[in-house]
Amino acid sequence: MSTQSIDSKDLQISDVFKDFYRVPDYQREYVWGESDRKGERGDEVDKFLDDIYRELDAADGKEPPEYFIGTIVVCKGEDGVFDLIDGQQRMTTSFVTLCAIRDALEDLDADIPDTLTSQIAAASTDWKGDTVGRMRLDLQYEDAQGILAKYGEGEGFDAPAEGTRSITNLANAYKAVREFLAAELSDDRQKIRLFYGYFTNKVKLIRIETPNVSRALKIFETINDRGVGLDAMDLLKNLLFMHADATQFDALKSVWKDLTQTLYDAGEKPLRFLRYFIMANYSSDEKLREDEIYGWLSSHAKETGHENDPVGFADKLKAAATAYAYFLDGRGPDGKDVRAVANSRKLGGSAIKQHFILYLAGRHLSSPMFARLAREIENLLCVWLIAGVPAKDYERQIAKAATKLQSVSTQEDLDDFISEYISSQKRRHRDDFHRWMATMHTWDLRQYRLRYLLAKITQHVEIEARGSDGLEDLGHFLDTRNDIEHIYPQTPTDAASEEFGEIGEDEDIVERLGNLLWVEQAINRAAGNKPYSKKLPHYDSSSFILARSQGTIKLNGVNDQITQTVKRLRPETEWNVEAIERRQNWMADRAMEVWEVPAKAESPDEAAE
Structure with missing residues (x-):
């Protein structure tokens, strides 16, 4: 050159x-x-x-x-x-x-x-x-x-x-x-x-x-x-200005600036937001590709109204972008904290956002109704991801559900929506969900998702025993001062290996979900690579009931709430292959409660789904 x-x-x-x-x-x-x-x-x-x-x-x-x-x-x-x-x-x-x-x-x-x-x-x-x-x-x-x-x-x-x-x-x-x-x-x-x-x-x-x-x-x-990240919006911007009156230019420029800055500050791709916005408000076609958005808008002017009221359409986009930015931050459309939205981010990571289509479609709901919707979405998203449902399949279901969600206005409407679009999906995939939970190894999940699962199960036991007051924030359990403990160590001492016994057919038994415990980092470090019998005293000092009750049931009374919870746990006095299998099966059963998945068919019609 x-x-x-x-x-x-x-x-x-x-x-x-x-x-x-x-x-x-x-x-x-x-x-x-x-x-x-x-x-x-x-x-x-x-x-x-x-x-x-x-x-x-x-x-x-x-x-x-x-x-x-x-x-x-x-x-x-x-x-x-x-x-x-x-x-x-x-x-x-x-x-x-x-x-x-x-x-x-x-x-x-x-x-x-x-x-x-x-x-x-x-x-x-x-x-x-x-x-x-x-x-x-x-x-x-x-x-x-x-x-x-x-x-x-x-x-x-x-x-x-x-x-x-x-x-x-x-x-x-x-x-x-x-x-x-x-x-x-x-x-x-x-x-x-x-x-x-x-x-x-x-x-x-x-x-x-x-x-x-x-x-x-x-x-x-x-x-x-x-601002290279926002160039993809130029065609839509030109389309709106083309249909705006000259007297509307200043207003449109102001709205557009706020819209693009909101997406930029949120670190979101403009085209992904536009695609989700369209699917949440107008189209149930999950096959709409990002490179087809401009063509779709051009041919659906009657539905969007952007030709007759370009400023109004831009205002609607801006409001949706503001809500979208809140979702990315774990909040509801009104900017208030919604724990299930934050939890879904911890579950799905940064890339899985298809459920935002449902958030956008339901952002007109009252705060209590939106919070309930978000909780149901979190549960269903977990079932889809653990059961291995392909993204294209659950996105298809989301697109269908969004069309219906737009018309939900009453509590009865929301009940019907949840039954038709969310509960039915959980029933459909419950067997795969339970099977994966019962057979899962650590490498079957991304690390952040594994941490979410363990923290969520630990939280569920705490709430069941103590009530929800002060315990509803999953962030408290996902605090970086807590970590994954391998009960049978990844690099065991000779004493730990001898106490554990034969590994069995699964040479990677140490990485089974049933061998994992969510504990404070200090306890994880103190337990180290010791034999199980030497680890139990360290678990006893955990603030989490599930960890404290790993070895024996510790009763606090006769019929108090904590005692009733502890009686449902899976303590093991000895740790071996059979104990890991038993505990993992228990965790799979408990997961059905945590994410509110029906354990069995409730009617002949349901069984036939």
Whole structure:
């Protein structure tokens, strides 16, 4: 390229990783997945993977559309390696994703595609004829300490997970990808290959190559100074202004500015919001794609009224965007805290938002009615996710339900809606829900979802024993000072192994749900890798009834509420394979209560569903 030209290329991931890149030592660290001050891990990697997977999954057997992940800015060095000036977070995450896919396939004894191997590392020969083997991506800042090469070389979970900021964040990123492959793709080699094919052939980015670093930094500054995230709204904005009277321009500009700023501040994709808004208010077609929104609006002007009253339509969009931002923050449409909305965010993570369609469709309800709706949605969402219902299937149900929800106005209407659209779905999937709860391992779920499950069951027992006063906030239980305890340790001492006895057919029994207990971190650390008999005294000091009653029933009276609750628990004086099975079956049965899932058919008609 010339000394002045800027070269821009639209590349799929497979083409991107045909070249070599380095992140210069003056760049900042890898920060995706970094924990905040509250100790909660960032969800950028989860969102990156989930957004890509949703595009593939929505294709339903047809050729899926391409998916754009952004722009990178590079400058080629004299050795032919690209200096990565902007975009290192998504490039590093993409590289780690390729490493994790390779490692997952290897663990499944599946063939590793040659293309995948070469996208991670390859050799290059310079003009002198010297051949050098290297990783496709190299982090040169001091904080990285060569850790990325560990993942490239296949060390995976054996790579250091603590030390510098980047080492910790990269370990979190790799773990997040492996959790995704296990939970969303069931560690199925064919599904993983399909995802790999889509990821490398349909996921694309724009690579901007500049002749020197100073030009690259200027472009980086320009990109990051612009509101690039909101450009997708321009067509709709033009459509409204086209139908507005000149006297309405100022009002429309003001509303539009507030609308777009609300979405920007919330970190939400404008097109996703628009799609959900349409599905919540006008259309039950769950197949409406984001790239079809403008065409849909153009052909449904009578329904939306945007041609006759563009300002009114913009006002409606703005009000919906405000409510949507509240939902993202765990609140109801009026801005007040709604625990079930916050809980659903902890359950679904950052990517699963289809249930927001129902929130939008029901935002006209009174506060008590909306709170009840949100509670029912949380329960159903949990059933769908644990039972493994595909996103395209439950989105279809959501789209149908939203049409009906728009007309709900009375408590009787809401009762009928819940019975027809929510209770019926829970009945339909209850057997799969119970089966998965009874057989689940830790890798069957994303880590945040596993924590939600355990905290929710623990909370349920506390409320049953003590009443709901002061205990309704799941955040109290999900506090970072609490953690997952493996009753039979992941790395047991010889004494713990001897006391536990034979592992049995399931070599991964330690990762069964029945072997997990939700306790305070201090108790988790104190219990350590000890035998069960030595752990029980530590559990006794927990503030949670479920943990305190792990070994024996501790009665507080004769017929008081706490005593009645404790009698329903599953204490085990000894810990072995059979005890884990019994406890997991108990947890599966109790989960039916926690998420209000009917335990059995209530009528011949229901049994036939």
